[in-house]
Amino acid sequence: VAVVGSGDDGAPTLAAAEEAGRRLAEAGAVVICGGLGGVMAAACRGAVGAGGLTVGILPGAEADAANPWVRVPVPTGLGELRNGVVVRSADAVLAIGGEYGTLVEVAFALKVGRPVVGLGTWGLRRPDGRPDRSLVEAPDVATAVADVLALGRRRGQRAP
Amino acid sequence: VAVVGSGDDGAPTLAAAEEAGRRLAEAGAVVICGGLGGVMAAACRGAVGAGGLTVGILPGAEADAANPWVRVPVPTGLGELRNGVVVRSADAVLAIGGEYGTLVEVAFALKVGRPVVGLGTWGLRRPDGRPDRSLVEAPDVATAVADVLALGRRRGQRAP
Amino acid sequence: VAVVGSGDDGAPTLAAAEEAGRRLAEAGAVVICGGLGGVMAAACRGAVGAGGLTVGILPGAEADAANPWVRVPVPTGLGELRNGVVVRSADAVLAIGGEYGTLVEVAFALKVGRPVVGLGTWGLRRPDGRPDRSLVEAPDVATAVADVLALGRRRGQRAP
């Protein structure tokens, strides 16, 4: 499961990200993220605290930019294009809060068919004026994690 | 100027894209797009008809997937990540209609600081519930082209 | 440490790759590779048999193309450009046998300053006619693994 969110967000969002990381690790999921600070670091810290495996898909060319809770750093040298690799590496995406980088990841996930669960994140109105229903907003962390695990598991089983 | 939109859209959207391509070429702008069909082909056709230069940043590894109005095909082999290169190659972005791929390009443009003008495209609500004002929706093609040219020119002059 | 080599190579090369994977895992190194078959699968099999962690940086967009011994698949969707990410993710590179894809990885590693040890791999003559001494050819698997671990450790300590 990929956890996506801003590198620069407030304390309630970071607490939600840490709880999400912990819950995902407890369920046996690998936590994949962009490898930097903010929501990414909080989710990794939560996952590592619960004995989980964490992967950081980094924008830069060197592994040492990863936050200390990334177990497997992948320095892509792709810059912001690495957001697409974060999303592809996961069976489902959990978007927490977020700035434009998170919007890129949500959009990319919808484009390549990864299910997305949101927690206080972007809302999308389609060109025809209707809201986009593919991005499911969850009421709390526990529900968000349960939903993203269920969607990811379904996709993992269906994938050829 | 990058023109972004779906490869599979209706006739009014395609007519708007062709008119936008023509107007951009008449103003001396290079039309950059994803190089495939639909809005991309219509914008290129309009630009070439007015004697303009067109660049197609293709997802695949071979140039022959480009539509016939692409003067300079760039087959990246990047798949959907090529959307980020389309946006980076331009000083401003005009989004016409669109599916999820267009949303990726709009999001990426906002992320990397390219101004975006929309014409019947996605609407964005920020995580705090307010609409995002960076994506400017235009009332018609002539206004959209004038706005995107002005924004692109300002950025081109400011860029270091 | 990245182990690079062809997806389609003979039995002696595969046996060397499996032994290299085993020795790297026994030394505590993470084995990073392109995630597919041949030398990549043999190195992963060796590493997993010794309890090691394996990462597969895949060219395609779906994780299920990974060989069964990849613990962390990273489907990049970058096609052959993913070879650059394989190399960047490692502190040192071990090239075993190989076709043109391996040559890309060796060249990329030299370009971005990752030390490379070769085992029956490409030889390089510089434009001025002299052989390139940056690619060190090892006489056997045990020496190759010892060399690549020493070079990778030195780089890992030096990296900022």
Add this chain to the structure above:
Amino acid sequence: VAVVGSGDDGAPTLAAAEEAGRRLAEAGAVVICGGLGGVMAAACRGAVGAGGLTVGILPGAEADAANPWVRVPVPTGLGELRNGVVVRSADAVLAIGGEYGTLVEVAFALKVGRPVVGLGTWGLRRPDGRPDRSLVEAPDVATAVADVLALGRRRGQRAP
């Protein structure tokens, strides 16, 4: 045709690159390169002087790093991975002199099936000890340009 070579090479190499750019443009070929200085700038200068079209596939995220003779800058933000896009965008590759970046481009071209003509560039010895015959070394600029045009034309016609 892509012209690849170092950003930092001596005067005879640069003179050869400028002559090659001029001859390619006179033959009606588009000159594609990495967009920066050295061999890249010399080839573009030669091509523009003969009225040709030049494309610069840049490593960085901004167009203004392009040399002044690049007509169509494509800022990829891919870093050194952009070398793969340079090669894919061409029907044939001319390698002049060069450092490791040029070796990456030669290797990538061989990997993805673009014919390569060399002019004082790298030599390759295959893992089985034999020289690699796919990289054709030319005796002078006129021959190199004639060869690369013939090979590129053959590929352009054959491509599906």
